[in-house]
Amino acid sequence: MTTAIMTVTRHLALVGTPNSGKTALFNALTGGRQKVANYPGVTVERKAGAIDTPGGRRINLIDLPGTYSLRGRSPDEEITRDVVLGRLASEPPPDLLLCVADATNPRVALRLAIELKKVGRPLLLVLNMIDIARRRGIDIDLEKLSAELAVPVVTSVAVRRGGTAELLQHVDELLVEELATKGNNTWSPPSNSELRAAQREADRILRIAVGMPKRPETLTGRLDAVLLHPVGGLLILLLLLFVMFQAVFAWARPLMDVISTAFEALGGIAHDLLPEGLLQSFVRNGVISGVGNVVVFVPQILILFLFILLLEDLGYMARAAFLMDRIMGGAGLHGRAFIPLLSSFACAIPGIMATRVIDNRRDRLTTILVAPLMTCSARIPVYTLIISAFIPDKQVWGIVGLQGLVMFGLYAAGILSALGVSFIANHFFWRDNATPPFMLELPDYKLPKLRSVAIGVYVRAMMFLKRAGTTIFSMMVLIWFLASFPRPPAGTTEPAISYSLAAMIGGWIEPLLAPIGFNWQISVALVPGMAAREVAVAALGTVYAIEGGKEAAEQIGTALASKWSLATALALLVWYIFAPQCASTLAVIKRETGSWRWMAITFTYMVALAYVAAFITYNVSLALGAG
């Protein structure tokens, strides 16, 4: 072996059907050495990682989106096809294709391997999860399989240390011969009869090379009898969702409080160290609170993705989609949309990131569109402030508190409007697009491998910090800028914000907001309130010159009760159900959809909805004498 071979980076691509254990194998091969980004111009995730083989080769392994065929009917599958065929300009053509098959169920993957042979690139079939297959008594004759298929075959156990040694050794051997075996590309999109023929060929090979046990595995069947039970299964799912919601909502709270306190303390240090003035304000209210606003979401994202990845690896996610398909389908949502939407009750940001579990782009976009309508935890301070100041604390019908009832109504309004928007989007917006059929494999249950889950959670958190974080941070700095410039003249008694650009913008939008009952103070507070919904509470305090920020909420409430009419208060509540008062959510939508367009659409429809609903509320309240 010459040093030349040693230094050339070889490109390998992992191809496989969904549920083939491809991701687990990728995590096992690359460990933490992976980079997640997007392919240029599309929102498809590009996962790549470096491996050093025992033979001293440096390999760049790319994990391609799961596919049943190279046909490319979605952007994800197009990427898989183009990379495999070496058509993508940004991606070097792979030196070797690794076709991953679940050894316990290789039937469909074998057909994919037959199709991949036509590409003419060196191909290696990897029978993953061979340990489980052997334990179940599945008898695979590797030599026969390899001979019939005319493709080298190797086994692997992605979840065990050293389970990929044989695979890497094979890769080394193949890369030595590789130059000689490059054939011609005879691939063309398979017709239906070619697909049939390929599957029959795969089935023929399986009959020769694989002996299935007489007594098939029954654990999955026994679990499914309970977990897919029409009543019991739904109850278990609801229970699971409740625990998950609690976890994202409540368990993340202490961590988030720690982060908030830490950043406040940091702000305090900045306050003490720096002289009063612009620099201090920038470091404290711009940079530190900007970074804090990004980092504070991390606990929720970690917890949510821990749940999602565990359930996914366990094989439960497909079952949950199965149970929810018809229930969600009535509103035009995919069965898998329930987790993102549920998470959005805590915060739309992890919720929108969680829409990655939905494969279909159209279903995913619909879910992203409605996720911010779910009542997130940041709305709660605003709701409680206004409710406690304006809604009398009395009982209705003897048992229910009126304040609680209003709170419930706000939650219900969010859910109903989300269902309504997705229904409308499906019937009017997407009309040119076909309703995607619900077809998916229900994989056998497997114990999740913690290492693989941990890598997945880590990658998500880093992605959020790097990609969404930068956008959120810059928006925070922009909002700080708007609220701080120009500086107030010396010796003024008015709050500083009344001289700022935010106040100017508030002044401009005030005539627009007057018909929905908002005065100029509210209009001004809405500008810094774009940073996050709960910031509006502190901003109102600032505008009404009440010192003490969040702690002074009670005081603010009393002040508001004397200055606003009930109609104005109700209109503001309704505004907050719908209004996109959260720059971070918009930033994440931009990042996740890869386009300003979807961010603009979300912003516009939410503002329109908020305006119309607040207008109706204000005027109806006035008519009923709540002026």
Next chain:
Amino acid sequence: MEDDHRLRDAQRGIPLGLAPRGFRGRIASIEVGEGGHGLTAIELERRLLELGFVEGATVEILHEGPLGRDPIAVRLIDATVAVRRREAMAVYVT
């Protein structure tokens, strides 16, 4: 002619979409009817083929969804696949 039809229907079997839970059989043919799927007939057939629905494969309906007995979980040889009954209408089983 009449007999021909009957013979063909017998070979063709019933649509999997109409079969009850617990049904066991073998796929006789994949024939996509017109309309209502939001996909062209060829595309739906292709997706069924890609999931492994081919003539001769054994099927068993294992589970039904909680609403309207839909979707269905089908044991297809050694794999379990979930499809809506509407799409399963294209799979004829005997």
